[in-house]
Amino acid sequence: MIFDLGDVIIPIDLTAPLRNFAMLANLPEEEVKAIWKEHDIWNRYETGLIDDDNFREHVRKVLHNRTGAPESWADEVIDTAWNSVLLDLPVSRVERVRELGSRYRLFLLSNTNPVHIRQVNRMLTELHQPTLEELFERVFYSYDVKMIKPSPGIYQHVLAEAGLVAEETAFFDDNAANIQAAGALGIQAVHVQPPKTILEYTADL
Template identity: 70%
Template sequence: MQPTLDPATLKNLIFDLGDVIIPIDLTAPIRNFAMLANMPEDDVRDLWQQHDFLNHYETGLIDDDAFRNHVRQLISQYSDAPKGWADEVIDTAWNTVLLDLPVERIERIKQLRTRYRLFLLSNTSPIHIRQVNQVLTGMGQPALEELFETVFYSYDLRMAKPSPGIYQHVLTQAGIRAEETAFFDDNALNIRAAAELGIQAVQVQPPLTMLDYVKDLS
């Protein structure tokens, strides 16, 4: 059951990025790497699951170059496709997870920041953040770091949702109280972990979007 948000008690809003602000397709990178490697999608998906370097990348344990090299080495072991993909080829395939960004969501965030302190908390990678910011600025919109008071990225913090520590870090770093804070995320585990700390955690679930969940906030 979703909590009922009371604007009178709220001072702070924390947003997830993927499937809250920007729609994503988690299967798209697998499809694209499979096409590039001339391999079945299921085989690429199995390799990704067996070699869990993505978690290392999103928690800052490896950098962009190490991530790209992991992709090259992994595919080269199991594919007869041309080796040595350029950085741009890997980045482009990796960024296909990001779908079109609805400008109305950005405009709503800009409205909300006149009334609330706004923060971003995302399990993500530097390649994705650079791409989102490129899309935003190409639309004439502020970059994420300008749109929010503070952005919290898993790769910077070296921890990820749903670890309780990441939520506590945000509360402490921002100097905000859990009970005065709403958190919007699409993942049920992330929502549960935030709620256990007293945050008003709201799961964004299709067919509803972020806009539906914040429509009653002035």
């Protein structure tokens, strides 16, 4: 079984970082969104083309410098705004993954970045739960493998590395494009759609 992270295990708000950076930069949210898209910051970071320091420096360059402020944002300020995408982590979902782990091989496949993964692991630790690397037999992060869903290559990489057969593997993801791409390879792709969660989608397993 392969699980996505955002909006499958942990709820997310993809618009929250843009709102927070807009407030920090004293710029309209739509302008920040346009800048973000123009520079492709999110994808470049999550495909491992830039590291943490490059990401933060890029944010300072394209957003902070527009304000004309005399001081640069600290790393912690940028990370806090960036991590606002992550909402409260439901313990029930983590416990369900742990239950499934006693009967199935479990893997994590996420389009993500190091700052978010460190934050999720901090949240898990504060909840007295295992880290992602302890919850799953193996984790596959887009920034590590230098590929991003829904590219077919990332699914093929996971299947090969984990020794999985597509037709015998369930994949849970909230993104329709990711589900379609996985399904095209023969994977049993399950589209996780609110208000249902993995608790309902895995109830019969």
